[in-house]
Amino acid sequence: MTGSDPISDAVVAGSAAGELGDAINASKRKKRDRYSVFEAPTPAGVCSNCSTKLSGPVCHSCGQTADTYHRPIWDLLTDILDGLFGLEGRLWRTIPPLMLKPGKITQNYLSGVRARYVMPFRLYLTASVLFFLFVFALDGIGGGSDTPDVMDPEEVAAIEADLSDMEAQLAAAGVPEEQRASIARMAEAGVEQAQLPPDLPPEVQAMQEQANRDEIKRNFRQALLPEDYPPEDVAAAAGEDGPIAVGDGVTVDTNGLDELPLEVRRALVDRTDRIIDSGGATLAAEMQRWAPTMMFFMLPLYALLLAGMHFYKKGYFFYDHLVVSLHFHAFLFFLITGLSLAANIIPGWIAVFAGLGWSNWYLYRLHRTVYSHGRFTSLLRVAILDIVYSILLSFGMLGLFIVAVMMS
Structure with a gap:
């Protein structure tokens, strides 16, 4: 080590990056002297942890702050928040x-200018906590109206006429009667749900919603567990290509799922039943639980991509x-959180394009800096990344969904 102040050099070298600034600032806070039965085992000016003579607010031997912590409780709470969020x-x-x-x-951090900035990992944690708190705990922004749309009589009559034409076309195409009946039953259920007025008694709404959930669960079970149902019921629930009608014109493709082992399919159906009964709440809860973990594993993957694109350049380490990955993901979390807030006062498409443009410009400048x-090479790397x-x-989102379904 070089320099005219070896004690300061020892302090900097012996302290974790960024923690020295916190300790010094904490020691500079004005505190009132308070009597305490817990007295330091060493005299004033000597470190109470390792008995080294102090030459400043931080022990140059063990790094402990020269602070007795005998002060109001809100000062300690401030220290805790400072430790978490800098x-x-x-x-x-x-x-x-x-x-x-x-x-x-x-660039500054990698060059050695570190004490003035929040540590990369702590910065990432701060950004991710704010992001997931905003997206999940506060349920995002602008959830929309809870009032359902109700069709007018003319729309209902037009849909019913289309259903009659569709049934005739299916019959002319040779579709079995059982399958035509299943399709008609699901379509009629969708029309009846759309005709329900929004001010129905809660008991009636609950009964209708439960009937819809039971229909969806029955179709899933018939398609995934054909061993438990007569052949004609299975044919009515799923066609040759395997889609399951789940109501309101929505289908789920089960290609490949029916080839899984029976026990796996039974477990999948049981978990699907719980998800449907909860209205998707269990699935959403598990996705909230595992999403931060999924994003955490994306950090080293992104760093590996950067390493792979610079394998030929000497002097760069993983x-x-x-650190580049941590800073970039922290930037993304802050950006998305801010744009989500701004989406309340600006059109959503503007927020989306602003996010895409800003993030790609950021990545371009990051490569340049x-x-x-x-x-040209920076633009090329941005496109590849x-x-x-x-x-x-x-793939990460698919894995997150699978884990959430299996843990529901």
Whole structure:
């Protein structure tokens, strides 16, 4: 180590990145002297942890702050929040350049300028906590109206005429009567549901919703567990291509599922029943539970993509790419959260295009700043990362859905 102040160098070297600034700032807070029966085992000016003589607010030997913590409880709560979110000023010195100067804090951090910024992993946790709290706990923004749309008599009459024509066409095409009856039954149930007035008594609405759920569960069971039903019922529930009618014109393709082992299909049907009975609440709860984990595993995958695109350049380590990944994902979380809030006052399509444009511009500038690429190679890398990461994210969402279904 070099420098004219070896004690300061020892403090910096012996403290975790970013924690020194918190400790010094905490020690500078004005505290009232309070009597406590718990006295320090060492005299003033000596570290109570390792008995080293202090030369500043932080012990240069063990890194402990020279603080007795004998102060009002709200001061301790402030320290806890500061430890979680870096509220002692570093968070506000980090977010503006993170959002507006792509790659600046990443390059600074990797170059050794670290104490003034929130640590990358803590920054990612702060951004992800705010994002998932906003999206899940607060149920997003602009959930829409809960009042159902009701068809007028002319629309109902037109749909009924179309249903009659469809039944005649199915008969002319040679579709079996049982299957035609199942299709007509589901279509009529959709029309009846659309005709229900919004001010029905809760008991009637509950009965109608339960009837619809029972119909959906029956069709799933008939298609996935044909061993438990007569052949004609199975044929009525699923055609040759395997789609299951789940009401309101919606179908679910079961291609391949009917080839799974019987016990697996029984477990899948049981979990599907629980999801349908809860109105999707159990599925949503499990997706909320596992979504942060899924995104956490995307961090090293993105870092691997960056490493693969720079394998020929010396001087870059996986740690460097991981810091880039942490900063980029923290930026994305902050961006999506902010645009979701802005979607209340601006059209949704503007928010979407702004998010896509800003994130791709950010990634372009990040390559220019951190990796010193040219304009064309930066654009090329942005395009490749967009495509590959979208594919990985799609597989991640599919895995999240499967895990959520099996855990429901």
